[in-house]
Amino acid sequence: MTAMIDLPVEEPAAQAPKRRNKSGGSLGKYLLIRFLLIFPTILILVTMVFFLMRITGDPITAALGGRLPPEQLAQRIHEAGYDRPVMVQYFEYLGQLLTGNFGRTISDNLLVTDMLATYGAATLELAVNSLIVALAVGIPLGMLAGYKRDKWQDAVLRVSAILFYATPVFFAGLLLKLVFAVWLGWLPVAGRSGTSTEIAMTQLASPTGIYWLDALRSGNMAAYWDVVQHSVLPAVALGLLTAGIFLRLVRTNVIGTLGKDYVEAGRSRGVSEFRLVTKHAYKPALIPIITVMGLQIALLLGGAVLTETTFEWKGLGFQLASYLTARDFVAVQGIVVLLAVIVAISNFIVDVIAALIDPRVRY
Amino acid sequence: MAQANESFFSRLPVVAHLRKSVGLQRGMLVAGIAITAAFLLTAAFAPLIAPYGFSQGFSETQSPPSSAHIWGTTAGGYDVFSRTIWGAQTAFLVVVIAVALSIFAGVILGLVSGYFGGWVDRVLVVVSDAIYAFPTLLLAIVMSITISRGSSSLWGGIFSAAISITVVFIPQYFRVIRAETIRLKAEPFVESAIVVGASSVRIMARHIYKNATRTLPLIFTLNASEAILTLAALGFLGFGIEPTYAAEWGYDLNRAQSDATAGIWWTGVFPGAAIVLTVLGLTLLGESMNDLNDPRLRGRRRAGKKKQELVDA
Numbered sequence: 001m002t003a004m005i006d007l008p009v010e011e012p013a014a015q016a017p018k019r020r021n022k023s024g025g026s027l028g029k030y031l032l033i034r035f036l037l038i039f040p041t042i043l044i045l046v047t048m049v050f051f052l053m054r055i056t057g058d059p060i061t062a063a064l065g066g067r068l069p070p071e072q073l074a075q076r077i078h079e080a081g082y083d084r085p086v087m088v089q090y091f092e093y094l095g096q097l098l099t100g101n102f103g104r105t106i107s108d109n110l111l112v113t114d115m116l117a118t119y120g121a122a123t124l125e126l127a128v129n130s131l132i133v134a135l136a137v138g139i140p141l142g143m144l145a146g147y148k149r150d151k152w153q154d155a156v157l158r159v160s161a162i163l164f165y166a167t168p169v170f171f172a173g174l175l176l177k178l179v180f181a182v183w184l185g186w187l188p189v190a191g192r193s194g195t196s197t198e199i200a201m202t203q204l205a206s207p208t209g210i211y212w213l214d215a216l217r218s219g220n221m222a223a224y225w226d227v228v229q230h231s232v233l234p235a236v237a238l239g240l241l242t243a244g245i246f247l248r249l250v251r252t253n254v255i256g257t258l259g260k261d262y263v264e265a266g267r268s269r270g271v272s273e274f275r276l277v278t279k280h281a282y283k284p285a286l287i288p289i290i291t292v293m294g295l296q297i298a299l300l301l302g303g304a305v306l307t308e309t310t311f312e313w314k315g316l317g318f319q320l321a322s323y324l325t326a327r328d329f330v331a332v333q334g335i336v337v338l339l340a341v342i343v344a345i346s347n348f349i350v351d352v353i354a355a356l357i358d359p360r361v362r363y
Numbered sequence: 364m365a366q367a368n369e370s371f372f373s374r375l376p377v378v379a380h381l382r383k384s385v386g387l388q389r390g391m392l393v394a395g396i397a398i399t400a401a402f403l404l405t406a407a408f409a410p411l412i413a414p415y416g417f418s419q420g421f422s423e424t425q426s427p428p429s430s431a432h433i434w435g436t437t438a439g440g441y442d443v444f445s446r447t448i449w450g451a452q453t454a455f456l457v458v459v460i461a462v463a464l465s466i467f468a469g470v471i472l473g474l475v476s477g478y479f480g481g482w483v484d485r486v487l488v489v490v491s492d493a494i495y496a497f498p499t500l501l502l503a504i505v506m507s508i509t510i511s512r513g514s515s516s517l518w519g520g521i522f523s524a525a526i527s528i529t530v531v532f533i534p535q536y537f538r539v540i541r542a543e544t545i546r547l548k549a550e551p552f553v554e555s556a557i558v559v560g561a562s563s564v565r566i567m568a569r570h571i572y573k574n575a576t577r578t579l580p581l582i583f584t585l586n587a588s589e590a591i592l593t594l595a596a597l598g599f600l601g602f603g604i605e606p607t608y609a610a611e612w613g614y615d616l617n618r619a620q621s622d623a624t625a626g627i628w629w630t631g632v633f634p635g636a637a638i639v640l641t642v643l644g645l646t647l648l649g650e651s652m653n654d655l656n657d658p659r660l661r662g663r664r665r666a667g668k669k670k671q672e673l674v675d676a
Contacts, residue, residue, distance in 0.1 A: 044493040052509045155387050162650065166642035168592055170599050170616055171635035174623045182626045189624050302500035306596055310620060320504075321600050329508060336501050347496055 027355065034351050038344050045340040046097065049333060050090055058082035059329040063106040097337070105331040107323065112334035115319065120338075121210045122192060122315030123304055126238065129231050130300065130307075133239025134246055141243075142250025147277045149255055157247060164244030169303050173237040173310035180233060188230050190312040238307040242296055249292055253285030291354050297346045301339050377648070380655045392651035398644025405448060406455035415442045417449035417610035428629055435629035437618060439606070447633045449610035453521065454641065458590045460525035461532070462583055468529070469536025474567045476537070477544025488541075491534035503527040503593050507602050520604030524597055528590045539582065547571050584649035588642040595638050612638050
């Protein structure tokens, strides 16, 4: 890559190639630094979570305290090593994380990694579904609001964007359930699939845990339709929350770019208004959206916890809530750390994409 | 900007914004002020408005709205109307404590970090960036485990919810104040204060602090709405305040989920609508203030009116 840039560079004016070389180098350097930054970020989060969860007591007392006699409790604490100095436990925990060992849950004695693998697929499916809803609703409506700035369409869209944001997912879920599942009876109330689909899935050779894929592979159209029906309400509840944010963002940026000279120039050359909004103003407006999408992933995962609890969607969030109720803090810690790692990595990916498409992003 | 001639009253944040606004923006601002005022009044006068106590049990459970219970009763035999009204008080207390604590901590950290720079600054920035990227709800859950191990009395619950939310917000205030401090540090008036021999504390407290905190009312209203949502989410997950100590909307919505499946709508719709209205009011207020502060987003007066203004001046 560098060689290809360097070759023709020798003879023309000395300045241009120099600049090009420099910017190429700084992009690589930026990406490298950005990549290395993932590690301290994850370390800080893991450290914070570990000490916060351990400061006021050990997980065994939290889960079983009051239910076991004190001698037995002390015995269990000693066996698990929670009576050693906290710094020893901390470094041991870090070492275990490096080898991919997250420990065992207290309430049902599962390997935390197994639990994460089992339920992670459901959360991923929910997150992708709702992101599709959010983009499909947020971007076109945001373009419309920006184009019709200060007209009634803009007012309606802006207020509904704030309404989407103001409605907690569990309340949106409750309303959706009431209207579409209980009163109209169109869609199922909760869960990821019906019982017959569940049985059909177990016959698959190696299920991925992502029901869309599994149902397709089983070739059973009834099962596929069942999965689709179950995924509509959760995806809409969580998707609308994020759609409101996308709508506002697209609107602000479209307004910003619509005022630019090149849009005016396009208009004077007779480019249609539709094309001006969808091509000229919209593309530069996309860059901040990609950046913000990184932050939305954190919001989306937080929202997934609440959505899954509302719809009994058996993913990480649903498990997190039930482990919280059981006061099983080893499991909680495992889920929180995994989600933190996912957020850190996806933020990195988003920053890389933003740097590649926007030449102005540099350190 | 002939601000010196204007009275103190007309320079107050919300009042000044109201004077600047026109048309649609003014409508949104006024709606925000009205809803927020209604929320504050409800919180203040909850004991007078609510017909029953928030933990007063009744023998008729899940009864539909009637004259005795205008919004019905829950499965636990609570009066929905009374709990929704009392919930405003809980939300208000948590929001005020949370935002006050996070402004206090965030402003001090931001001033110190921005003014002195060096390794303290670098460490604080990395830590706050890490916290900033963390899902806020998860952080609040972890904090509330630390503070109360998940079950709490009235003040214990309110403080654990408030502190959990505080930790989430500190990085935001920290970032804003730090950036402003770095910008202001290079201003001539700070340099002249250094030359005169003012101490670092005095420069930070008098010269920089006053200039760096102008955007705070805006962040305050935006964060207040987020604090209400976080409190409700904690309550929904069963990590909020026990129902016998205080009324909390999120907890009520948690209980209402199974009612909804059975077609019982009144236990969930009212506390949920209370959350939506409160957050809507605060967000409208904050958003309009934000737009009015930004000249590119501020709605412009029609040309005719502008002429009028010129004549006035």
